[in-house]
Structures are given as structure tokens and as C-alpha cells.
Amino acid sequence: MQPATDSSPGPLDDVLAARLRAVRVRVRSAALAAGRDPAQVAILLATKTVPATTVRRVLALPEAAGMLRGENRVQELVAKGPELAGVDVPTHLIGPLQSNKVNAALRWAGCVESVDSPGLARRLSERVPPGRSLEVMVQVNVSGEATKHGVPPAEALALAVEVAGLPGLRLTGLMTVGAPSDDEEVVGAGYAELAALRDELVAGGAPGTGAARELSMGMSGDLEVAVAHGATIVRVGTAVFGPRPAPPITGTA
Numbered sequence: 001m002q003p004a005t006d007s008s009p010g011p012l013d014d015v016l017a018a019r020l021r022a023v024r025v026r027v028r029s030a031a032l033a034a035g036r037d038p039a040q041v042a043i044l045l046a047t048k049t050v051p052a053t054t055v056r057r058v059l060a061l062p063e064a065a066g067m068l069r070g071e072n073r074v075q076e077l078v079a080k081g082p083e084l085a086g087v088d089v090p091t092h093l094i095g096p097l098q099s100n101k102v103n104a105a106l107r108w109a110g111c112v113e114s115v116d117s118p119g120l121a122r123r124l125s126e127r128v129p130p131g132r133s134l135e136v137m138v139q140v141n142v143s144g145e146a147t148k149h150g151v152p153p154a155e156a157l158a159l160a161v162e163v164a165g166l167p168g169l170r171l172t173g174l175m176t177v178g179a180p181s182d183d184e185e186v187v188g189a190g191y192a193e194l195a196a197l198r199d200e201l202v203a204g205g206a207p208g209t210g211a212a213r214e215l216s217m218g219m220s221g222d223l224e225v226a227v228a229h230g231a232t233i234v235r236v237g238t239a240v241f242g243p244r245p246a247p248p249i250t251g252t253a
């Protein structure tokens with residue numbers, strides 16, 4: 001698949017529109033196969049490394065109606081923010097947030113999907129301007145990989161209950177990045193675990209958890225598995241924008 005970042009008008013829009021349609025077809029088929037209503041699964045466009053001009057164009061396509069946008073790096077969220085001013089599409093932060101970047105996240109994101117510590121949650125809560133509320137999700141590390149962000153499943157409910165009780169925050173659900181495996185059973189087990197945690201959270205009835213129904217899980221390679229296990233938001237990058245350039249070698253990471 002060729003990267004869809006060409007700046008000439010016309011063909012790029014056609015390519016992007018076709019890929020958006022293809023993703024919708026995949027989500028729809030997976031939902032119907034699972035006996036679910038396709039309207040219950042939102043598509044979030046993961047726009048990391050995609051230039052703001054391309055993001056603006058894709059979001060203006062009729063095929064993108066109702067979709068969300070996600071950035072996984074705060075730096076990119078901030079850099080593209082001004083260029084996307086006036087684009088009326090909910091923006092989620094889907095990557096790690098350090099406490100010293102909380103104000104940037106609050107300025108440019110309507111939802112932080114990556115809350116994975118009480119400290120971060122409290123910091124967000126303290127900084128939310130009066131009269132506003134920030135949507136948040138608790139990120140859970142269902143694959144157990146040390147390199148993944150997110151709280152361990154055993155700590156997820158306690159954190160979610162704490163987050164749900166903080167002023168200024170509205171807990172909308174749970175998020176995970178699936179196991180990097182081609183084995184659908186392995187990936188599916190992680191997604192099933194996230195769904196079970198969500199069910200337990202909502203059934204627990206703690207204050208502020210009643211609306212925490214979202215399950216943000218599944219990416220370009222495994223969205224069918226995620227939808228089969230109840231995903232309500234799938235996060236898609238490559239399937240729409242093509243392969244991403246390799247990250248620069250900095251020698252510090």
C-alpha cells in the first residue's frame with residue numbers, strides 16, 4: 001500500500017475515500033458477523049505522522065462523517081492543533097501523557113484515552129477549567145508486555161473507580177493496545193479481558209462509572225477481532241493512510 005500523503009488534489013482524496021469506505025465495510029461485516037449493530041462501532045482515525053493538511057482533507061470527505069481523530073504523541077497533537085482549528089471532529093489522545101504535558105492535552109484533546117495512573121488522573125482533574133469536563137478512558141495493558149503502557153488488568157478497576165470519582169473528568173470506558181500477535185486467539189483473549197473488565201466496572205455501580213461503556217480496541221490489522229469482542233471504538237491508521245515512515249533514530253530512545 002502506498003502512503004497517502006501526496007499533496008496534489010483529486011487522486012489523494014479518491015484514494016483516502018476508497019480506503020475509508022473499505023474500513024467501514026470491514027467494521028460493518030465484523031459487527032454483523034458478531035450479531036452487533038454496526039452503528040455501535042465508531043472509527044477513530046489514528047493520524048500520527050500524517051500531515052495536518054492531509055488530516056484536514058480526510059476529515060472533510062463525506063466518507064469520514066461521524067469518525068473521530070486520535071493522536072498518540074502530545075507533540076503532534078499540539079503541532080497540528082492550530083492547523084486543524086475549526087475542524088469539528090472529536091479529538092482523542094491515544095498515547096502516553098506525561099504530567100508536565102497535561103495542559104497541552106487539555107487544550108487540544110476532548111478525550112484522553114491513555115489514563116494509566118492515579119497521579120495522571122488527579123493532575124488532569126486539577127487542571128480542567130471550571131465549567132468544562134474532560135472525557136477520559138483508562139488504558140489497560142492486557143497483553144502484559146513490559147513495553148506497553150497501561151495499568152495491569154488487576155489494577156484497572158480500582159483506577160477506573162478512582163478516576164470516575166474525580167471532579168472535571170468523565171470516565172467513558174476502557175482502552176487497550178492489543179497483543180502484537182498474528183494469533184487471533186491470543187489477541188482475542190486480551191480484548192475479551194478488556195470487555196469483561198468493562199462489564200465488571202459498570203455492574204459495580206461506583207459513582208461516575210455508569211457511562212463507562214466504551215471499549216477502544218482494535219487497529220488496522222485486527223479490528224475484526226476487536227469488534228467480535230465488543231469494541232465500540234476501533235483506531236485505524238495504516239489502513240487509511242498507508243505505512244508510516246520509520247521513526248528517526250535518535251540514540252536516546
Ligand SMILES: *Cc1c(COP(=O)(O)O)cnc(C)c1O
Binds near residue numbers: 235
Ligand atoms: C498508531 C496507533 C493506532 C493505529 O495503528 P494502525 O496499525 O496503523 O492502524 C492505534 N492505536 C494507537 C494507540 C496507535 O498509536
